[in-house]
Amino acid sequence: MSAVAQDNVLIGAIRKLGKVTLFLVSVLAQCGPALARPRLVIHQIYNAGARSLIIIMLSGLFVGMVLALTGIDLLARFGSEDVLGVAAALGLLKELGPVVTALLFAGRAGTSLTSEIGLMRATDQLVAMEVMAIDPMRYVAAPRFLGGIIAMPLLVAIFDIVGLFGAQLVGVQQMGVNAGTFWSQTQGAVHLDDVWEGIVKSLTFGFACTLIAVYEGYNATPTAEGVGLATTRTVVASAVLTLILDYFLTAAFL
Amino acid sequence: MLSNASGAAAAGGRRPDVPAPGSASDDVIVDVRNAHYGVPTRQIFKGLDIKVRKGRITAIMGPSGTGKTTLLRLITGLISPSHGNVVVWGNDLATLDRQGMYALRKRMGMLFQNGALLTDLDVYENVAFPLREHTDLPEPLIRTIVLTKLHAVGLRGAAYLMPSELSGGMARRVALARAIVMDPEVLIYDEPFVGLDPISLGVILRLIRQMNEGLGITSIVVSHDVKELATIAHDSYLMYDGKVAASGTPNELAASDGEVVKQFMMGGADGPVAFHYPAPDYRQDLLGGGS
Numbered sequence: 001m002s003a004v005a006q007d008n009v010l011i012g013a014i015r016k017l018g019k020v021t022l023f024l025v026s027v028l029a030q031c032g033p034a035l036a037r038p039r040l041v042i043h044q045i046y047n048a049g050a051r052s053l054i055i056i057m058l059s060g061l062f063v064g065m066v067l068a069l070t071g072i073d074l075l076a077r078f079g080s081e082d083v084l085g086v087a088a089a090l091g092l093l094k095e096l097g098p099v100v101t102a103l104l105f106a107g108r109a110g111t112s113l114t115s116e117i118g119l120m121r122a123t124d125q126l127v128a129m130e131v132m133a134i135d136p137m138r139y140v141a142a143p144r145f146l147g148g149i150i151a152m153p154l155l156v157a158i159f160d161i162v163g164l165f166g167a168q169l170v171g172v173q174q175m176g177v178n179a180g181t182f183w184s185q186t187q188g189a190v191h192l193d194d195v196w197e198g199i200v201k202s203l204t205f206g207f208a209c210t211l212i213a214v215y216e217g218y219n220a221t222p223t224a225e226g227v228g229l230a231t232t233r234t235v236v237a238s239a240v241l242t243l244i245l246d247y248f249l250t251a252a253f254l
Numbered sequence: 255m256l257s258n259a260s261g262a263a264a265a266g267g268r269r270p271d272v273p274a275p276g277s278a279s280d281d282v283i284v285d286v287r288n289a290h291y292g293v294p295t296r297q298i299f300k301g302l303d304i305k306v307r308k309g310r311i312t313a314i315m316g317p318s319g320t321g322k323t324t325l326l327r328l329i330t331g332l333i334s335p336s337h338g339n340v341v342v343w344g345n346d347l348a349t350l351d352r353q354g355m356y357a358l359r360k361r362m363g364m365l366f367q368n369g370a371l372l373t374d375l376d377v378y379e380n381v382a383f384p385l386r387e388h389t390d391l392p393e394p395l396i397r398t399i400v401l402t403k404l405h406a407v408g409l410r411g412a413a414y415l416m417p418s419e420l421s422g423g424m425a426r427r428v429a430l431a432r433a434i435v436m437d438p439e440v441l442i443y444d445e446p447f448v449g450l451d452p453i454s455l456g457v458i459l460r461l462i463r464q465m466n467e468g469l470g471i472t473s474i475v476v477s478h479d480v481k482e483l484a485t486i487a488h489d490s491y492l493m494y495d496g497k498v499a500a501s502g503t504p505n506e507l508a509a510s511d512g513e514v515v516k517q518f519m520m521g522g523a524d525g526p527v528a529f530h531y532p533a534p535d536y537r538q539d540l541l542g543g544g545s
Contacts, residue, residue: 120373128370131330132432133356134387 023215026137027145034142044147048109048210049154055108056101060159063100064166067091071167072175084177085186088167093190093198094253097160099246102205105152106238110213113144114234117217118227126218136218145214152206153199160198197253204245209238281308283440283472284329289338291324298324299335300496306440306489311466311473313483313504316493317518317527322476323367325493326442329474330364331355360388363433364442369425371417371432377404378413381432388436403431408457423454430461434471441465443475447482455482462486480519484508492518494527 034041071087117140120126126136164186171177213234220230284306291299298321306312306329314322327333328340331347340347342358350358371380381400385391391399404410407427417425426446433441446458463486465471477483483490484504492500492507492515499514500507508519517525533539 123373124366124368124370125372127332128364128366128372130332131359131362131364132384132387133359134384135352135356139387 019219020211020215023218024211027141027211027214030135030138030142031146033138034146037143040139040143041146041150044143045151045154046147048105048113048144048148049151051112052105052108052151052155053158055104056155056159057162059100059104060097060162061166063096063159064088064092064163064168065170067096067163068167068170068175072171072177081175081177082181083185083189084167084171084175085164085182086189088171089164089186089190090194092160092163092167093194094201095246095250097156097163098198098201098205099242101152101156101159101202102209102242103239105148105155105206106209106213106235106242109148109151110209110234110238111231113148113210113213114217114220114231115227117141117144117214118220118222118230121218121220122222122224122227141214141218145210148210148213149203149206152209153202156198156202193253197249200253201246201249204249205242208241208245212237212241282306283308283343284474285339285341286325286328287339287341289328289335289340291321291328291333291335297496299328299338301338302493302497304491304498306472306474308472309466309470310488311462311475311486313487313490314474314476314493315478315480315483315490315507315518316499317478320493321496322478322493323444326364326444326474326476329442330359330362360436361438362440362442363436363438365426365430365433365444365446367445367448369417369422369429371420371425371428373417375417376413377409377415377417377420377428380417380428381435384432384436399435400431403435404428406434406461407431423450426450427454427458430458434465437469438471440472440474443473443477445477446475447477447479459486478518480504480508494518 067088068084071084071091072081075081075084075087117126120136120140126140129136129139168179168182172179172182216230216234216237217227220226282305284304286302286304289299289302290297302325304312304314304325314325316322324333328335328347329342331340331342331350334340334348343361345354345358347355347358371377372383375383378400381403382396385396385399401410401413404413407430409424409427409431412420412424412428417428420428430446441462443462446462447455450458459482462473462475466473466486475483475487487504490502490504490507491498494514500510500512502510507515510516510519514526517527
């Protein structure tokens with residue numbers, strides 16, 4: 001890549017970052033008025049959260065079961081099957097719960113947000129609001145942004161609980177780990193800091209994924225292709241950003 | 255006699271119940287002055303001058319792609335001219351902040367070409383939407399107003415249908431009910447007659463006229479349906495090549511000798527308004543084998 005092309009890529013990235021930041025400031029400015037009308041926010045929590053429940057629970061169950069299978073195989077080599085519960089709980093709470101939920105959230109709720117807002121743009125609904133002297137940032141963007149941020153930690157908590165149940169199902173019911181040991185070891189080794197790390201990660205990922213989804217939808221080219229491309233960008237950017245943020249957050253919590 | 259936008263005063267054919275354009279400058283509600291506007295691919299306006307007077311129905315006509323809808327976006331402040339001014343109720347839109355712009359827009363209503371109904375709300379809620387956002391009216395009063403407006407467009411019975419359950423014409427009528435629900439002083443119609451059956455078309459025409467005559471609502475109608483506009487418009491502007499090609503009453507435009515006006519009013523394929531997009535020679539293109 002030539003130096004000029006590199007400069008253009010850099011300038012483009014900085015410009016995009018600036019646009020996202022300005023968009024974020026606009027959305028944050030409308031979060032107060034949006035919270036004053038909780039019906040809109042609750043509706044969006046339902047859209048982003050409740051409608052993602054099945055996929056989150058199903059994925060959590062199988063992630064927990066796989067975690068137990070691989071965990072017991074590894075731990076058995078050191079004669080430490082008793083700490084399977086600890087390994088599964090910490091893995092889910094600190095890492096897999098927030099990250100996998102964020103990736104699923106981006107694929108389910110994120111794409112839905114982007115395409116919905118993008119379609120509103122393409123069918124002049126956002127312009128119609130502007131002409132009616134109603135700020136679409138307040139009515140459309142802010143409630144969805146808040147809904148996503150609130151829904152994410154709830155989804156992560158459900159993912160963790162179902163995942164732990166799945167790990168218990170395989171470890172205790174299938175592999176014969178003692179149930180008392182499984183739960184008492186887990187209770188003893190998991191601290192509030194571990195839970196806190198999961199909460200911080202889920203909030204951060206929820207913030208990032210929802211911001212990307214709402215931004216991409218709001219700024220989508222108002223055509224079928226434009227909305228499709230915006231939806232793709234949402235998934236890709238959310239997934240990559242989630243993994244990058246995860247690295248830095250994990251390092252920060254060490 | 256035809257005139258350009260800056261001298262839109264004209265003679266015969268006007269309705270006696272409204273003052274003639276140019277009779278007083280303070281009755282000008284919308285004044286587009288020497289507006290220039292372009293997109294990266296082309297220049298849309300090259301010095302556009304249009305005046306909309308209080309209490310009148312002003313028709314904006316022109317071939318496809320001349321920027322009629324873009325003009326409406328200029329008037330509503332959704333976009334700004336690169337050069338020139340758009341003055342609405344004496345306010346230069348370029349000088350207004352967001353609050354000022356919103357205060358101005360509350361006095362306007364706009365009917366979009368595709369209706370632009372909010373797809374997650376039913377018909378009733380779509381019409382009630384501006385009332386809920388801008389007023390603290392009690393629910394029974396909102397209901398009365400909404401049903402009154404829906405009745406006016408003949409869709410009271412469709413109040414609880416979703417936009418996806420409406421035909422194109424019905425959606426446009428719901429959008430009209432929404433546009434008038436706040437009793438605006440100016441109503442802007444973007445291609446209100448496209449795709450309507452004769453009955454709906456007649457109803458919309460009648461509504462535009464009734465709102466103008468009965469309520470004194472100033473109307474700006476963008477359309478290329480010359481026949482329909484001729485029956486309701488007091489003033490007409492014909493846009494071509496980024497400027498006003500002609501203005502006057504619809505009758506004056508119909509009687510014009512101007513080539514652009516004649517071609518447009520008569521629907522001729524030959525004339526200054528090219529039917530074909532610029533292309534290489536037809537014979538060469540066909541026989542060239544795609545080379």
